[in-house]
Amino acid sequence: MGLEAKLTQDGFITTTIDSVIAWARKSSVWPMPMGISCCAIEMIAAADPKYDISRFGSEVMRFSPRQSDLMIVAGTVTYKMAHVVRRIYDQMPDPKWVIAMGACTSTGGMYRSYSVVQGIDQFLPVDIYTAGCPPRPENLLNALMAIQDKISKTRARDFQDKIPSEFSK
Amino acid sequence: MKDLIIQKIKERFADSVIEFSDFRNDLSVLLKKEAIHDVALFLRDDADLKCDMCKDATAIDWARRKNRFTVVYHIYSFKNNIELRLKADLDESDLNTVSLVSVWKSAEWYERETFDMYGINYVNHPDLRRIYLPEEFEYYPLRKDFPLLGIPGSLPLPKSEN
Numbered sequence: 650m651g652l653e654a655k656l657t658q659d660g661f662i663t664t665t666i667d668s669v670i671a672w673a674r675k676s677s678v679w680p681m682p683m684g685i686s687c688c689a690i691e692m693i694a695a696a697d698p699k700y701d702i703s704r705f706g707s708e709v710m711r712f713s714p715r716q717s718d719l720m721i722v723a724g725t726v727t728y729k730m731a732h733v734v735r736r737i738y739d740q741m742p743d744p745k746w747v748i749a750m751g752a753c754t755s756t757g758g759m760y761r762s763y764s765v766v767q768g769i770d771q772f773l774p775v776d777i778y779t780a781g782c783p784p785r786p787e788n789l790l791n792a793l794m795a796i797q798d799k800i801s802k803t804r805a806r807d808f809q810d811k812i813p814s815e816f817s818k
Numbered sequence: 819m820k821d822l823i824i825q826k827i828k829e830r831f832a833d834s835v836i837e838f839s840d841f842r843n844d845l846s847v848l849l850k851k852e853a854i855h856d857v858a859l860f861l862r863d864d865a866d867l868k869c870d871m872c873k874d875a876t877a878i879d880w881a882r883r884k885n886r887f888t889v890v891y892h893i894y895s896f897k898n899n900i901e902l903r904l905k906a907d908l909d910e911s912d913l914n915t916v917s918l919v920s921v922w923k924s925a926e927w928y929e930r931e932t933f934d935m936y937g938i939n940y941v942n943h944p945d946l947r948r949i950y951l952p953e954e955f956e957y958y959p960l961r962k963d964f965p966l967l968g969i970p971g972s973l974p975l976p977k978s979e980n
Contacts, residue, residue, distance in 0.1 A: 728973035729952070735976035763959050763968025764951075772976045 667804040674718070674744070675800035677706040678793065681717035681741060683734060685724030688751040688783040692723045695786035705793055714740040719796060721789070722773070725753040726766045735772050744808045746799070748792045749775045752782040819898050820845050823867060831857055836907075844903065851889075851906035851915050858904060858921045861893065868897040872922030875929050877936045881962040886910040889938060891918060891925070908938065917943035935960035 680702075684692055695702045702708050711717045714737045726734055738747070749769050752758030755778040757767035769775060776799060777792045784792075824838055827847060834853030839846045849857055861869040874892040885907035894901050908915055917940035918925045929940045930949040937958040940946055947953060957964055957972060 728975065729950075732976050761967065763964070763966065763973070766975065767967075 667806075670805045671801050671803050674803070675706075675797040677709070678719045678746070678796060678800070679709045679711050679717050680707055681714050681720045681737065682710045682712070683720055683722045683724075683737065685722070685726060685730060685734075686753070688723035688754070691783040691786055692721055692750065692789060695789045700786040700790060702790065702793070705790065705797065707793055714738070715742065717741050718744065719746045719748065719793075720773075721748045721750055722754045722769055723750040723783075725758070725760055726769050727764050728766055729764075731766050731769070731772055734769070738773055744800075744803070746776045746796050747773055748777045748779060748789070748796065749773075750779045750789060750792070751784055752780070755779070758782060819900055823861075823900070823902065826864065826867065827857065827860075830860060844901070846903040846905055848905045848907070851908060854889075854891075854904060854906045855916045855918065855921065858891070858893075858918050861902070861904075862921055867895055869893045869895040869902060871896065872918065872925045872928070873901070875918070875925050875932055877932045877938055877960075879936060879960065879962045884909070887913065887936060887938060889915055889932070893922070913937060914939045914941050916941050917946075919943055934958075937961070 682689065682692055694700060696708060696710065707719070714720075718741070720738055720741065722734060738745070747769075749755045753760055753765070754769050755775075757765050759782070761767070766772070777795050779788055779792045781788050820840065823845065827835060831849075831853055834850045834857065836848040836850065839848070847857070861867050871894040872891060873894050874890075876890050876892075878888040878890065880886055880888065887908040887910070888905050889908060891904040892901060893904060906915060915938060917929055919929065919940075920942065926944065927949060929943055930946060932938050933940060933943075933946055934948045934950055935958060948955065951959070952973065955972060957969060959968065
């Protein structure tokens with residue numbers, strides 16, 4: 650690798666704290682798999698060896714929101730479930746990101762019905778919307794790469810002294 | 819077997835039966851709503867019929883018909899391997915009908931669902947609360963006059979902070 654070759658020569662590299670932290674953040678985005686319906690199957694497929702989400706450092710699917718950075722909302726969100734999704738999102742530590750995976754999550758999809766929320770952006774700040782019903786694993790990986798791009802542009806102080814949303818009520 | 823069922827019901831409940839229908843081999847009995855409990859008990863306990871399972875209970879909204887609603891029970895006999903529907907018409911002005919939970923325990927949640935979706939009031943039901951929708955919800959979503967996308971604001975969303 651190029652990095653080690655450099656290290657044997659000089660023993661140091663110059664960079665900024667912001668870019669190191671952003672690089673570390675984007676290289677280990679731990680997802681919270683909010684697998685509510687069939688999109689979850691494609692999300693699982695993205696983790697298998699064929700598509701291998703671990704190439705992006707995101708193989709650590711945490712079922713505890715306390716250890717996650719990225720919420721993948723994969724499935725139809727009903728009005729009753731919306732409260733659960735929001736509560737789990739609130740429990741995730743900052744900084745955090747959200748992927749709305751699939752048609753149902755983004756717009757209500759084919760469930761044009763009184764019981765289904767017509768897009769989770771009505772109660773969650775969504776970073777990336779993913780098209781498809783369900784989206785193929787490549788599409789989810791593409792969304793993850795878009796999130797990584799977004800993270801790489803952040804600076805560490807963007808999140809400084811931010812009160813976690815669960816305490817700000 | 820169907821002839822036996824029809825004959826037995828006709829013998830005992832001649833005044834309560836409005837009609838029998840046998841559509842595509844599915845036998846239904848339309849009853850007066852006052853009689854549905856007695857008929858159900860009879861069908862369950864009769865030694866030849868033994869309709870010992872209630873597979874489903876639901877309702878139909880006919881929108882503009884005079885008797886707007888029909889309550890339907892799907893019952894089944896393990897002994898004879900035969901399915902049968904009990905129906906009773908309700909008018910919009912009086913949505914009370916007697917609960918069949920005392921006959922088939924399995925009807926409890928089906929009746930709660932029907933109450934949730936159509937607003938039919940099952941008298942003597944042990945626990946008639948909404949089963950799917952929030953308890954403070956004021957509408958009955960499977961009625962024909964309920965809009966497809968619901969009433970805006972009738973179901974609460976979590977507050978968005980950002």
